[in-house]
Amino acid sequence: MALSTVLETPGAGFNFDNAARNAALEGLFEGGQTPKPLKTGTTIAGVVFKDGVVLGADTRATSSEVVADKMCAKIHYISPNIYCCGAGTAADTEKTTDLLSSNLTIFSLNSGRNPRVVMAVNILQDMLYRYHGQIGANLILGGVDCTGNHLYTVGPYGDVDKVPYLAMGSGDLAALGILEDGFKHDLELEKAKELVRAAIHAGIMSDLGSGNNIDICVITKEGVDYIRPYQESVYKDDRKMKYKYRPGTTAVLTEKVVPLKLEVVQETVQKMETA
Amino acid sequence: MLGEAEPQWLSEEVKTGTTIIAIEFNGGVVLGSDSRVSAGASVVNRVMNKLSPLHDKIYCALSGSAADAQTIAEMVNYQLDVHSMEIGEDPQVRSAANLVRNISYKYKEELSAHLIVAGWDKRAGGQVFATLNGLLTRQPFAVGGSGSSYVYGFVDAEYRKGMSKEDCQQFVVNTLSLAMNRDGSSGGVAYLVSIDEHGTEEKVILGNDLPTFFDQ
Numbered sequence: 001m002a003l004s005t006v007l008e009t010p011g012a013g014f015n016f017d018n019a020a021r022n023a024a025l026e027g028l029f030e031g032g033q034t035p036k037p038l039k040t041g042t043t044i045a046g047v048v049f050k051d052g053v054v055l056g057a058d059t060r061a062t063s064s065e066v067v068a069d070k071m072c073a074k075i076h077y078i079s080p081n082i083y084c085c086g087a088g089t090a091a092d093t094e095k096t097t098d099l100l101s102s103n104l105t106i107f108s109l110n111s112g113r114n115p116r117v118v119m120a121v122n123i124l125q126d127m128l129y130r131y132h133g134q135i136g137a138n139l140i141l142g143g144v145d146c147t148g149n150h151l152y153t154v155g156p157y158g159d160v161d162k163v164p165y166l167a168m169g170s171g172d173l174a175a176l177g178i179l180e181d182g183f184k185h186d187l188e189l190e191k192a193k194e195l196v197r198a199a200i201h202a203g204i205m206s207d208l209g210s211g212n213n214i215d216i217c218v219i220t221k222e223g224v225d226y227i228r229p230y231q232e233s234v235y236k237d238d239r240k241m242k243y244k245y246r247p248g249t250t251a252v253l254t255e256k257v258v259p260l261k262l263e264v265v266q267e268t269v270q271k272m273e274t275a
Numbered sequence: 276m277l278g279e280a281e282p283q284w285l286s287e288e289v290k291t292g293t294t295i296i297a298i299e300f301n302g303g304v305v306l307g308s309d310s311r312v313s314a315g316a317s318v319v320n321r322v323m324n325k326l327s328p329l330h331d332k333i334y335c336a337l338s339g340s341a342a343d344a345q346t347i348a349e350m351v352n353y354q355l356d357v358h359s360m361e362i363g364e365d366p367q368v369r370s371a372a373n374l375v376r377n378i379s380y381k382y383k384e385e386l387s388a389h390l391i392v393a394g395w396d397k398r399a400g401g402q403v404f405a406t407l408n409g410l411l412t413r414q415p416f417a418v419g420g421s422g423s424s425y426v427y428g429f430v431d432a433e434y435r436k437g438m439s440k441e442d443c444q445q446f447v448v449n450t451l452s453l454a455m456n457r458d459g460s461s462g463g464v465a466y467l468v469s470i471d472e473h474g475t476e477e478k479v480i481l482g483n484d485l486p487t488f489f490d491q
Binding site for chain 2: 160163173
């Protein structure tokens with residue numbers, strides 16, 4: 001008997017085991033503080049337009065006050081017709097979207113069709129609710145399926161909202177201002193891309209945790225256009241000199257050569273057939 | 276500074292600070308809710324419909340933690356589907372309320388959500404049930420959520436027995452409008468659902484169409 005999917009149906013009822021474990025862990029550290037997970041200060045946004053969905057994200061990943069990655073990819077592939085922007089703890093968003101993507105791939109292979117966005121949302125909501133906020137993933141899911149163009153947001157505690165436009169991440173209040181001002185139903189493709197670009201740009205300008213380039217992903221019935229980067233940062237590196245050292249920069253004081261004594265232990269010859 | 280790159284509200288639990296109300300009339304019920312979902316000081320969704328269908332003629336109004344309330348509503352929706360297939364007819368409102376109550380009671384320490392269940396069935400007509408903390412009580416009308424505290428006086432004074440469907444809808448809209456004006460965690464638009472034996476009617480009343488009172 002083959003299992004139709006690897007989605008294991010969780011046991012009935014709510015499972016709060018991890019909440020107890022986390023509370024127990026908290027007491028183990030002197031000073032009473034569990035180590036804080038790394039977060040990507042981020043601006044991500046999504047807009048439903050006439051023919052599909054446009055998702056946008058900045059590309060900065062920070063590790064405290066240092067920019068760890070200037071070209072981080074925050075728009076994750078879920079399935080050929082669904083992409084997901086992730087804000088919050090970087091590891092959590094990566095792993096959650098990967099897990100979702102692999103489960104949906106198995107579903108697609110079994111059923112022979114692209115998954116619906118609402119299915120992805122339900123799986124995410126189930127999983128995040130079960131972990132009661134311990135998985136710090138704020139996700140924007142956008143996709144096109146046989147029922148239309150959809151944009152959903154799922155929070156770390158498992159709450160779902162279905163809206164025509166939204167922004168998430170530390171720069172979201174700035175981006176939301178642009179979206180609230182410029183959004184209309186049934187926008188044309190170019191206007192929608194420009195709206196999302198402007199929203200992410202506002203987030204980048206107003207938030208220290210967001211920056212560098214802007215990625216845009218357009219999903220329509222015909223396919224996906226993942227433009228990375230859509231707009232490059234104006235503050236590009238302009239290094240004035242090379243940081244390579246030419247040979248001879250470091251002086252050699254002494255040199256000692258010790259030859260290695262090797263003896264042949266076993267010799268095998270294998271003839272190759274080159275007929 | 277950059278050490279705390281994210282505003283606090285992003286890691287706070289999302290709550291539907293809310294005003295919800297359900298009232299029964301002869302032949303059906305009317306449910307109403309606001310549309311604001313907040314996380315700390317920020318409004319996460321200003322147009323959320325908190326009236327969630329459990330079955331064709333049974334709806335519930337969500338309040339408290341958004342994730343908990345949504346999950347309870349989905350679970351009961353599923354259980355009611357199975358139950359109504361088993362009995363071969365539409366479920367009773369009391370059954371739906373009981374299913375919600377069972378979850379609220381069993382997990383009362385872990386959950387933080389209050390659902391008001393209301394609907395119409397052919398045995399007892401329109402009914403409204405409150406399920407706060409795991410109790411089950413039928414009431415002629417019920418209010419809930421953070422905004423309800425501001426309107427207890429209003430609903431107690433204005434409620435009359437034997438109101439018609441239109442009277443009930445006006446009563447609900449007035450209550451919601453008053454609560455949304457006073458409660459910081461309620462606002463947005465008003466959603467109305469009217470259920471009777473002929474069917475279910477969903478309505479949205481935009482902010483500027485809500486009734487205004489003395490200081491507006």
